[in-house]
Amino acid sequence: MDLENELRQAMAEHVTGVSASGTLAHDAKRRHQRTVRRRATIAVAAAGVVVAIAVIPTYQAINPQTVSNPGPEGGHKKSGGGMTATQVTPSPSASSKTKSASPSASASAPGHSSARPSRHPSSGSHVDVPGAAKALLGYLPVGIDPTESCDGTKTGGRRITTCRWTGPAGWIEVRLVRDATLRKPADMGFAPPTAEHAEVHGHTALRTAGFGQVMWIERSGLGVYVGVSPTLGTQLMHIAEGVRAD
Amino acid sequence: MARRDDESFVEFVAERGTALLRTAQLLCGGRTDAEDLLQTALEKAYRHWGRMKPGSNPEPYVRKILVNLSVSRARRWRVLREVQMAAPPETPTASEAGNVELRGVLMEELKKLGPRQRAVLVLRYWEDMSEAETAAMLGCSVGTVKSQAARGLARLRERMGTSAQAAASRG
Numbered sequence: 001m002d003l004e005n006e007l008r009q010a011m012a013e014h015v016t017g018v019s020a021s022g023t024l025a026h027d028a029k030r031r032h033q034r035t036v037r038r039r040a041t042i043a044v045a046a047a048g049v050v051v052a053i054a055v056i057p058t059y060q061a062i063n064p065q066t067v068s069n070p071g072p073e074g075g076h077k078k079s080g081g082g083m084t085a086t087q088v089t090p091s092p093s094a095s096s097k098t099k100s101a102s103p104s105a106s107a108s109a110p111g112h113s114s115a116r117p118s119r120h121p122s123s124g125s126h127v128d129v130p131g132a133a134k135a136l137l138g139y140l141p142v143g144i145d146p147t148e149s150c151d152g153t154k155t156g157g158r159r160i161t162t163c164r165w166t167g168p169a170g171w172i173e174v175r176l177v178r179d180a181t182l183r184k185p186a187d188m189g190f191a192p193p194t195a196e197h198a199e200v201h202g203h204t205a206l207r208t209a210g211f212g213q214v215m216w217i218e219r220s221g222l223g224v225y226v227g228v229s230p231t232l233g234t235q236l237m238h239i240a241e242g243v244r245a246d
Numbered sequence: 247m248a249r250r251d252d253e254s255f256v257e258f259v260a261e262r263g264t265a266l267l268r269t270a271q272l273l274c275g276g277r278t279d280a281e282d283l284l285q286t287a288l289e290k291a292y293r294h295w296g297r298m299k300p301g302s303n304p305e306p307y308v309r310k311i312l313v314n315l316s317v318s319r320a321r322r323w324r325v326l327r328e329v330q331m332a333a334p335p336e337t338p339t340a341s342e343a344g345n346v347e348l349r350g351v352l353m354e355e356l357k358k359l360g361p362r363q364r365a366v367l368v369l370r371y372w373e374d375m376s377e378a379e380t381a382a383m384l385g386c387s388v389g390t391v392k393s394q395a396a397r398g399l400a401r402l403r404e405r406m407g408t409s410a411q412a413a414a415s416r417g
Contacts, residue, residue, distance in 0.1 A: 008372070010352040011353070011372045012372075014272065018280075024259050024267075026256075028285050032289045032293060
């Protein structure tokens with residue numbers, strides 16, 4: 001048996017009647033266009049992911065303020081929009097003022113006697129309150145930078161110390177409101193109308209889960225407000241329970 | 247420098263499409279896979295079509311893509327030989343049309359060979375390429391082509407012998 005010839009004939013018989021379709025060239029071109037489109041889509045998506053991974057953390061590192069929601073200031077003007085105007089990083093040189101900012105110090109403490117009282121929120125004077133703020137958070141969620149930035153304002157008889165923590169996971173804002181007239185959480189003026197009752201440290205609190213806020217009166221003359229970004233909403237009460245106001 | 251255009255691609259496919267499809271079918275076995283293989287090869291060729299010289303013959307280039315695709319695809323799909331059985335293997339029977347049935351068995355045995363051995367046999371005995379041309383097409387040495395062809399034929403002969411014996415014992 002001549003296998004080579006048999007093989008040739010077998011191959012010829014096998015492909016007898018096989019003919020290419022008339023649309024073969026068109027199909028190949030269409031396939032090529034589809035491949036080009038798919039590659040372009042993948043390239044754009046990959047570029048988007050790279051940009052998101054590289055740029056967003058860099059932007060947050062450069063400008064941490066951008067991740068901070070203005071919080072209740074936007075909807076409740078009583079809280080004083082001027083609080084975000086200045087951020088003071090805690091420094092050892094300012095430690096002498098720390099004591100005056102603590103809850104145990106009265107509103108007439110010498111450190112604040114020079115501040116000009118004003119009822120207008122935006123005209124409140126800024127008070128540096130570093131040091132004490134470091135002990136504010138007992139629980140720091142994963143993804144939040146432990147370095148906080150604090151500032152303080154004084155408006156009339158009310159002094160507000162605001163500290164913020166930011167990080168990839170979101171932001172946390174804690175305000176200590178010192179005002180001799182504070183009796184209940186709503187007196188702080190941060191609570192929206194839809195707040196619900198809760199409890200923090202055994203004290204009655206107002207909570208607005210939707211906005212990620214909770215506030216309570218720690219003791220007479222000292223109110224505490226905790227606000228978190230929506231990403232940390234589920235940990236709001238845990239964070240609030242960890243706040244040490246004195 | 248002048249470049250090939252879309253029209254020349256359409257003309258080339260219209261003219262050589264059937265021959266290429268037949269080669270593809272011999273390389274991979276099934277009709278559907280042969281069409282898919284050829285479309286993929288033509289798509290790759292179309293991608294670089296504009297860079298080919300207008301006077302040159304694009305067929306060897308397309309055929310090389312086709313052969314390389316079939317070999318690499320068969321390597322990727324280890325089960326290719328099993329899934330490519332378009333029809334159940336025919337059992338040879340003693341009859342007057344024995345030669346025809348023998349060729350059917352021969353084709354089935356060809357499909358069972360490794361992709362590279364099959365490509366060597368298709369190029370050598372279907373495309374009537376020389377050993378040197380086959381080696382150039384597959385990117386290997388002439389010695390490799392010789393040995394692959396010899397082994398492929400020996401295996402076919404061996405299997406055909408077994409099939410013939412089985413047919414004889416049944417007949």
